[in-house]
Amino acid sequence: MTAYILSKAALNAYTRILAKKHPSLCINCVCPGYVKTDITYNTGVLTVDEGAQGPVRLALLPNGGPSGLFFSRLEESEF
Numbered sequence: 332m333t334a335y336i337l338s339k340a341a342l343n344a345y346t347r348i349l350a351k352k353h354p355s356l357c358i359n360c361v362c363p364g365y366v367k368t369d370i371t372y373n374t375g376v377l378t379v380d381e382g383a384q385g386p387v388r389l390a391l392l393p394n395g396g397p398s399g400l401f402f403s404r405l406e407e408s409e410f
């Protein structure tokens with residue numbers, strides 16, 4: 332779990348670095364929520380379709396959309 336937490340902290344930091352370096356791109360990170368997948372041994376409260384909503388919405392952002400942010404599902408959140 333320690334490695335997992337550190338990997339997420341590194342990913343969040345790298346997101347901000349990349350967003351600063353490439354201001355013309357939308358580069359964000361997102362937590363999908365607690366989803367029924369292999370990693371949670373299917374104990375999550377969200378279906379895979381529900382968990383995918385946040386990442387898919389960010390992937391489909393139009394040009395000029397927000398960048399360098401962290402989202403919790405569909406909402407912008409603090410890092």
Ligand SMILES: NC(=O)c1ccc[n+]([C@@H]2O[C@H](COP(=O)([O-])OP(=O)(O)OC[C@H]3O[C@@H](n4cnc5c(N)ncnc54)[C@H](OP(=O)(O)O)[C@@H]3O)[C@@H](O)[C@H]2O)c1
Nearest residue numbers: 335339361362363364365366367368369370371375376382
């Ligand atoms: N599920 C949650 O509640 C939850 C909550 C917060 C964040 N997340 C994050 O969401 C992301 C997806 O999680 P998930 O729930 O979909 O997990 P998952 O069911 O365990 O799926 C992980 C996926 O990553 C692939 N993968 C693992 N190691 C890989 C490697 N070395 N190279 C290429 N692909 C690799 C796996 O491929 P194979 O199937 O081929 O092994 C699988 O498709 C993860 O970053 C996870 O930390 C999930």
